[in-house]
Amino acid sequence: MQAASEAMVSRAIADVLQRVAAATQRAARQRPVRLVAVSKTKPVEALREAYDAGQRVFGENYVQEILDKAPQMPADVSWHFIGHLQTNKAKALVTAVPNLSCVETVDTQKLANLLNKAWDVEVAKRKLDVFVQVNTSGEETKYGVEPADALPLARHVLQECPNLRFCGLMTIGMPDYTSRPENFSMLEKCREDVCQALGLSVEEIELSMGMSGDFEQAIQMGSTNVRVGSTIFGARDYSAKQ
Numbered sequence: 001m002q003a004a005s006e007a008m009v010s011r012a013i014a015d016v017l018q019r020v021a022a023a024t025q026r027a028a029r030q031r032p033v034r035l036v037a038v039s040k041t042k043p044v045e046a047l048r049e050a051y052d053a054g055q056r057v058f059g060e061n062y063v064q065e066i067l068d069k070a071p072q073m074p075a076d077v078s079w080h081f082i083g084h085l086q087t088n089k090a091k092a093l094v095t096a097v098p099n100l101s102c103v104e105t106v107d108t109q110k111l112a113n114l115l116n117k118a119w120d121v122e123v124a125k126r127k128l129d130v131f132v133q134v135n136t137s138g139e140e141t142k143y144g145v146e147p148a149d150a151l152p153l154a155r156h157v158l159q160e161c162p163n164l165r166f167c168g169l170m171t172i173g174m175p176d177y178t179s180r181p182e183n184f185s186m187l188e189k190c191r192e193d194v195c196q197a198l199g200l201s202v203e204e205i206e207l208s209m210g211m212s213g214d215f216e217q218a219i220q221m222g223s224t225n226v227r228v229g230s231t232i233f234g235a236r237d238y239s240a241k242q
């Protein structure tokens, strides 16, 4: 299938927002859930269509791709980096994307330290938001800390990285993207432990979980930040990109 046409992207955004709102209401949650439009591999035209439909938060997975796209989009876009971030690219990402809002994939102290060092609070007038990525599925190929290691890394960000704001925990489900409620409940349990140990309120600490196939279930299970790609922009064609 070809990339979705303009009308399709704006219609898909409206549809997903409506489903997010309904799921939020069903879960009886007070605060709105953030929709991150995951635009990896999609052309800037598709992102502009989403922007014109009112979408402001975009998620990208690859450093080179976000470096290419960010300057071509309006400055009021909030960029979320949601891919694996190699430590040697942290500085380039932070320097080249001044409207970077959030790195959702912090999984080592070293990466946290490098982001903290590269982020200039004076210039940005805000801290850089970060999530600690947790590997809840136990797959070796997946990045993220073990659930037991989320607390020490969260503590490190809070206590040693004054230029970063610890937002919460992020996880990716199984590779076939089927719903795995146990991954979601594990992340929620992890948040409980982190909040209790660090004296934080659970309401203040976010959970980033849920993608196209399972975002409503994720919201039901406590997600505050859903990352939706193919349902908005159409299926990704990786072969065309190579």
Ligand SMILES: *Cc1c(COP(=O)(O)O)cnc(C)c1O
Pocket (backbone or CB within 6 Å): 038, 040, 061, 082, 083, 172, 177, 211, 212, 213, 227, 228, 229, 230, 231
């Ligand atoms: C690609 C990606 C998504 C979006 O996946 P869809 O199934 O297309 O919605 C969400 N989160 C991460 C980390 C991704 O890499």
